[in-house]
Amino acid sequence: MSARTTRIRLFAATTVALAALSLTACQGDSEDTSAESPSSSATATGPSTPSDGASTDKGSNAGGAAGSKEQSGSKEKDQAGSNGSGGSSGTGNAPGSNGGSGAAGSQGGGKNDDAKPGKCSASSVKITATEVSRPLNHLLLTATNTGSKTCYLPAYPMARFGEAQSVPPVAEETKPQAVTTLEPGKSGYAGVLLSAGDGSAEGGHTVTTLTVPFDDGSVATVALPSGGVHVDNALTVTYWQPSMDTALTY
Incomplete structure (x- = not known):
């Protein structure tokens, strides 16, 4: 066997060996990628929790704001009711009160009293x-x-x-x-x-x-x-x- 033939066989064997190593490396990379994909998926789905939390916070804030408005509205109604029902400020300031029980009503009553003999x-x-x-x-x-x-x-x-x-x-x-x-x-x-x-x-x-x-x-x-x-x-x-x-x- 000549030296040239020997070199050709060695080159071929080396090429085969390198190809085998490359295939093995590719398979390993594929397995690593597959193994890593769950964590990637977990990472991708992980932020959904804060997103849900944010929605909950927004809902809570909206509900709290609505509740505050309702409470404020109730207080305003209560205050308006108490002012209109006979409170001194309500009867003095309400436009309707000028007809009878407010200051203008009292003045009108005084004029009527003065007109009586x-x-x-x-x-x-x-x-x-x-x-x-x-x-x-x-x-x-x-x-x-x-x-x-x-x-x-x-x-x-x-x-x-x-x-x-x-x-x-x-x-x-x-x-x-x-x-x-x-x-x-x-x-x-x-x-x-x-x-x-x-x-x-x-x-x-x-x-x-x-x-x-x-x-x-x-x-x-x-x-x-x-x-x-x-x-x-x-x-x-x-x-x-x-x-x-x-x-x-x-």
């Missing part, structure tokens, strides 16, 4: 006494409103003549349907039966002073005709009337 007073109503020829033994009392506001008179004049300890009775048949109200400058009238026309009554005497109280506690002093008037136990007054003729019918 009040009790007449001796400071704003002057009472005069005049003797009349008919009916006999009668005195006419005239109450004139000299003030600037409308007022109402007492039901009847609780006249006190002289030093009498009591006031004369009132003739019930003269009671009007309503108390007499006086506008500024207007007058009301009451008749006084001083004594019995036939002289049948007892206790006759002359008086020179007359006072008439008002419902507010004030008292008017009324000037009697010169020389005074004669009264007896028949002394009677009528209710205050809006007309002179009505007052002198008794």
Whole structure:
């Protein structure tokens, strides 16, 4: 065998051996890759957990925010309800409250109260006494409103003549349907039966002073005709009337 032939065989054997080694290495790489693929797969799927966690956190945050809004809304409703139900701030600030229970409502009520007639007073109503020829033994009392506001008179004049300890009775048949109200400058009238026309009554005497109280506690002093008037136990007054003729019918 020649040396050339020997070299060719050695080269061929070496080539075969190298090819075998390369195949073995390739198979090993394939096995390593296959072995590693599960971990790669695990690595690829691993981040899904944080992703789920993030979704959960977002859901929790959204739920918490919604819950906070609901709680805030409830608080606002509760606050609005308490303010509207009679709280001082609610009734003062709410537009609807100006109609009745707020400051504007109170002012409106005050204006209505001012428009209503009040009790007449001796400071704003002057009472005069005049003797009349008919009916006999009668005195006419005239109450004139000299003030600037409308007022109402007492039901009847609780006249006190002289030093009498009591006031004369009132003739019930003269009671009007309503108390007499006086506008500024207007007058009301009451008749006084001083004594019995036939002289049948007892206790006759002359008086020179007359006072008439008002419902507010004030008292008017009324000037009697010169020389005074004669009264007896028949002394009677009528209710205050809006007309002179009505007052002198008794």
